[in-house]
Each structure stands twice: as C-alpha cells, then as structure tokens.
C-alpha cells in the first residue's frame with residue numbers, strides 16, 4: 315500500500331479505486347478522494363495514476 319497524499323492520508327489504492335469508478339481527471343479524483351487539495355505536492359503522482367489506470371491510455 316503506497317501513500318500518495320500525505321496531507322490527507324490517501325493511498326494509491328484509493329485513487330485507483332476512484333479512477334475505476336469513473337474519475338477521469340485530476341479534479342474528479344480530488345472531488346472523490348480529497349487527495350491533492352491541501353499542499354498540491356502529490357498532484358503529479360495523482361496524474362500519473364490516472365494515466366496508468368484510465369481505460370483509454
């Protein structure tokens with residue numbers, strides 16, 4: 315289990331789950347998990363996860 319957002323304790327698994335449920339953009343993942351909404355330092359990691367786990371890319 316990999317912690318992605320240290321501000322809000324959001325794991326990679328939680329972000330992947332949000333992407334699989336249909337969050338396709340950074341903004342939608344932020345709405346679904348709150349990850350990336352405090353310091354912004356994890357935003358690049360979140361975008362990488364979205365790329366790797368969204369259906370089309």
Ligand code: FES
Nearest residue numbers: 319320321352353
């Ligand atoms: S580490 Fe995610 S908002 Fe700070």
